[in-house]
Amino acid sequence: MKVNIILFGQLTDITGTDTFTVEGVDDTTGLTNKLQDDYPALSNSKYIIAIDKKVIAENTVLTENCTVALLPPFSGG
Amino acid sequence: MKVNIILFGQLTDITGTDTFTVEGVDDTTGLTNKLQDDYPALSNSKYIIAIDKKVIAENTVLTENCTVALLPPFSGG
Amino acid sequence: MTERKPKNIFITGPITPAFIAESIQQHSSKTTIGGHNIFLGQIRADVISGQTVAAIEYTTYEEMALEKMHEIREAIFAKYPLTCMHVYHSLGRVAAGEISLFVFTSSAHRKAAIDACEETVEKIKSELPVWGKEVFEDETYQWKKNNF
Amino acid sequence: MTERKPKNIFITGPITPAFIAESIQQHSSKTTIGGHNIFLGQIRADVISGQTVAAIEYTTYEEMALEKMHEIREAIFAKYPLTCMHVYHSLGRVAAGEISLFVFTSSAHRKAAIDACEETVEKIKSELPVWGKEVFEDETYQWKKNNF
Numbered sequence: 062m063k064v065n066i067i068l069f070g071q072l073t074d075i076t077g078t079d080t081f082t083v084e085g086v087d088d089t090t091g092l093t094n095k096l097q098d099d100y101p102a103l104s105n106s107k108y109i110i111a112i113d114k115k116v117i118a119e120n121t122v123l124t125e126n127c128t129v130a131l132l133p134p135f136s137g138g
Numbered sequence: 139m140k141v142n143i144i145l146f147g148q149l150t151d152i153t154g155t156d157t158f159t160v161e162g163v164d165d166t167t168g169l170t171n172k173l174q175d176d177y178p179a180l181s182n183s184k185y186i187i188a189i190d191k192k193v194i195a196e197n198t199v200l201t202e203n204c205t206v207a208l209l210p211p212f213s214g215g
Numbered sequence: 216m217t218e219r220k221p222k223n224i225f226i227t228g229p230i231t232p233a234f235i236a237e238s239i240q241q242h243s244s245k246t247t248i249g250g251h252n253i254f255l256g257q258i259r260a261d262v263i264s265g266q267t268v269a270a271i272e273y274t275t276y277e278e279m280a281l282e283k284m285h286e287i288r289e290a291i292f293a294k295y296p297l298t299c300m301h302v303y304h305s306l307g308r309v310a311a312g313e314i315s316l317f318v319f320t321s322s323a324h325r326k327a328a329i330d331a332c333e334e335t336v337e338k339i340k341s342e343l344p345v346w347g348k349e350v351f352e353d354e355t356y357q358w359k360k361n362n363f
Numbered sequence: 364m365t366e367r368k369p370k371n372i373f374i375t376g377p378i379t380p381a382f383i384a385e386s387i388q389q390h391s392s393k394t395t396i397g398g399h400n401i402f403l404g405q406i407r408a409d410v411i412s413g414q415t416v417a418a419i420e421y422t423t424y425e426e427m428a429l430e431k432m433h434e435i436r437e438a439i440f441a442k443y444p445l446t447c448m449h450v451y452h453s454l455g456r457v458a459a460g461e462i463s464l465f466v467f468t469s470s471a472h473r474k475a476a477i478d479a480c481e482e483t484v485e486k487i488k489s490e491l492p493v494w495g496k497e498v499f500e501d502e503t504y505q506w507k508k509n510n511f
Contacts, residue, residue, distance in 0.1 A: 069424055070494035071506040111492075114427040130424055130492075136507040137421065137452060137493025138404045138464045138484065146276055147346035148358040188344075191279040207276055207344075213359040214273065214304060214345025215256045215316045215336065236384035239403065243460040246408035252480075253401040255387065259471065260394035312391040323407065324510070329481050332400075336473065362472070 062125050064092065070133040075102045090120040092129060108133045139202050141169065147210040152179045167197040169206060185210045221285040224302045225277065229313035230255075238301060242321060248298050250325030252332040256316030258309050266351040270310045271359060276344040287338045295331040297322050302335065304345060315347075369433040372450045373425065377461035378403075386449060386467060396446050398473030400480040404464030406457050414499040418458045419507060424492040435486045443479040445470050450483065452493060463495075 063084050073079045086092040089110055097104045110117055111130040123129065140161050150156045163169040166187055174181045187194055188207040200206065226234075235253070242248060261268045288300060298321045305315040318335050322328040340361050347359035374382075383401070390396055409416045436448060446469045453463040466483050470476040488509050495507035 067424070069422060069492065070496075111424075111427060114424075114430060130427065132424065132492055133494065133506070134508065135489065135492055136495045136509045137423070137491045138488045138495075138509065144276070146274060146344065147348075188276075188279060191276075191282060207279070209276065209344055210346065210358070211360065212341065212344055213347045213361045214275070214343045215340045215347075215361065232384035232387040235387060236380035239380040239383060239462075242405070246406075246459045248405050249407045251401075251403040251405060253399075253403070254473070254477065255399040255401070256473070257390070257396050257399060257469075258394075259397045311394045314387075321405075325402070325404070325484065329402065329484075333477050336477075 062087070062123065064123050065126065065128045066092075066096070066131070067128060068131045070136070072103070072106060072108060072131050072133050075100050075106065086123065088120050088122045089117065089129070092123065096131075103131075106133065139164070139200065141200050142203065142205040143169075143173070143208070144205060145208045147213070149180070149183060149185060149208050149210050152177050152183065163200065165197050165199045166194065166206070169200065173208075183210065221281045223281065224284055224304050225275065225280075225306045226303050227305070227307050229305055229309045229315065230303055230317045231314075234303075235314075235317060235319075238317075238319060242299070245298060245321070247323055248321045249323050250328045251319065251321045252325075252328040253320075254316070254318040254332050254336045255314050256336075257314050258311045260311035261349070263349075263351075263357065266353070266355065268311055268349045269352045270308050270350045271315065272308050272348040272350055272356075273304070273306050273315065274346050274348075275304075275306060280344050283343055284339075287335060287342065291331050291335055291338075294334075295320075295322065295327040297327055297331055300331065300335065302339065304339070304343070308350070369429045371429065372432055372452050373423065373428075373454045374451050375453070375455050377453055377457045377463065378451055378465045379462075382451075383462075383465060383467075386465075390447070390469060393446060393469070395471055396469045397471050398476045399467065399469045400473075400476040401468075402464070402466040402480050402484045403462050404484075405462050406459045408459035409497070411497075411499075411505065414501070414503065416459060416497045417500045418456050418498045419463065419495040420456045420498055420504075421452070421454050421463065422494050422496075423452075423454060428492050431491055432487075435483060435490065439468075439479050439483055439486075442482075443468075443470065443475040445475055445479055448479065448483065450487065452487070452491070456498070
């Protein structure tokens with residue numbers, strides 16, 4: 062299963078990119094574990110997760126081709 | 139003793155003028171009694187009194203040539 | 216704190232959007248400001264017993280009003296960490312849809328500007344010797360009453 | 364109540380005083396309005412460890428931000444008797460002294476416009492997926508943190 066990842070703000074300083082795809086993960090816990098393996102600095106970062114623009118509060122099953130956004134604390138205005 | 143009277147807002151509809159002078163009154167109670175004799179509709183009007191721009195809360199002695207303002211409820215803005 | 220001298224707040228006729236824009240523009244050099252709050256009072260075309268308000272005509276006891284506004288300003292600056300505050304009020308005739316009151320506060324962080332603006336508007340409405348005469352389309356009128 | 368569709372709130376670069384004036388002017392035909400409240404966010408030239416902020420560069424998750432703004436707008440209209448509300452937020456680079464946020468509420472009586480404006484500003488700061496990058500004069504940067 063392929064999911065699309067997008068990152069914002071200070072998280073892009075860690076990954077060096079703001080969009081990529083990940084394969085072989087089933088849920089958000091699996092995904093964040095994989096991302097923290099690939100980018101260890103992510104484990105020290107504060108962020109929330111949105112799947113297809115809806116913020117989730119707990120581990121959630123992913124669906125084929127969904128978009129998972131990693132959102133650091135908002136700082137608009 | 140002569141005092142200067144100025145009126146504002148709806149009070150000028152009663153007096154037909156906004157400035158005049160009054161003689162022969164010693165304090166604000168004497169003054170308002172005289173004004174209400176001259177303009178009976180004033181006794182049904184709500185207003186506060188300022189002497190030389192300072193609002194007074196109780197009967198106050200007048201001084202020669204002072205300015206007494208009759209101020210109906212404010213409605214700016 | 217430097218003393219702030221009474222300044223004139225009265226403008227003859229309506230306060231224009233261009234005047235407001237210019238006032239905003241003048242703050243672009245004050246780079247300690249993080250938030251501005253603006254209140255604008257606009258004349259409503261209220262319908263009262265079938266008559267529509269066409270304009271409000273404002274009068275004031277100017278000397279007393281400027282002294283009172285100075286007091287209000289001093290009290291607001293003493294209470295809130297403001298960078299600046301500007302107040303303008305119309306005198307004379309202001310038509311329905313036009314602006315008659317402009318209160319503009321600025322501060323480093325938004326809370327002070329927001330709270331100071333609201334408090335200043337309330338004080339202007341309740342403490343400033345200004346009177347509005349609601350003139351109907353047929354030139355009859357009634358005296359405006361403020362609600363608190 | 365008529366449904367309000369998500370509308371774009373984003374403007375590339377600063378929000379100009381002329382744009383604000385035009386927005387105010389457009390309300391002169393709405394003669395049920397008695398009070399407008401406007402909040403403007405301006406970029407501060409903060410000094411951090413000897414470095415001065417020259418600009419903030421804003422980015423957003425636009426699709427999500429517009430949906431969220433739509434939700435905020437619906438909630439505000441459900442809570443307050445507003446005549447209208449307009450929100451604009453900058454994207455891209457906004458220099459110190461320039462304006463990056465413009466929230467504009469209008470109502471028949473002032474209280475609704477004032478309260479709705481403040482609540483909307485707080486929601487924008489805490490709920491909209493927008494990020495600010497504080498760029499210093501030497502083009503180094505740090506990520507902005509909002510205070511609540």
